[in-house]
Amino acid sequence: MRVVIAGCGRVGAKLAELLEAEGHEVIIVDKNRSAFNRLERFNGKKVLGNSIDLDLLKKAGIETADAFTAVTNGDNTNLMCAQIAQKIFNVPKVVCRVYDPKRAELYYDLGLQTVSSTSVGARMLRNVITNPKVLRTYHLGDGTVEALEVKIGKNAVGKTVSELELPKEFSINAIIRNGNSFIPDKTEKLQENDQIFGVIASKMTDKIKTLLDVTDFAVNYV
Secondary structure, eight states, X not given: OEEEEXXXXXXXXXXXXXXXXXXXXXXXXXXXXXXXXXXXXXXXXXEESOTTOHHHHHHTTGGGOSEEEEXXXXXXXXXXXXXXXXXXXXXXXXXXXXXXXXXXXXXXXXXXXXXXXXXXXXXXXXXXXXXXXXXXXXXXXXXXXXXXXXEOOGGGTTXXXXXXXXXXXXXXXXXXXXXXXXXXXXXXBOOTTOEEEEEEEGGGHHHHHHHHHHTTOOOOOO
């Protein structure tokens, strides 16, 4: 996959290295030459210039890109970059990093997939502070659905997935055991220290909290 990244800050540089390590072709753009010094393990193409310049984006290969992500330090720049990639160059996958949570909702309404580092970071910190059994939560799309990773309660140890009798509003997608993850079937027995990765319908939070109380799972995790 060919990926063009606008912005070589800490996030952009790390993303570039991760994608390239997975075998993707990565091109990163930044207007400051010194920003490229953040790249430690990167052999991809570096393009110096303004990421809202159409000619520069063409030079970066955006016309044949499979994905584009805007992660500069400015929301306005990210919005412009993302719209250019989506509307002018028809890049199939466009993601925009947003600092202001209120703008994230606006960008989503414009058809852009956004990641608000402010909102995500705040939610993660809150969950770690108030819910020790909740390891991670992930905001999905417009917030209708959230994914989470939780530690199982003591009374769940030895039960199979089917014996938990979880409602349809919560589904177990994976179990993490001793550092290894796998997709369980309904006969899988839970073991001590297992972690569950699942998906929940956000609007059903109160109902799920009550039901999960019965099986001693972590509650209040959104």
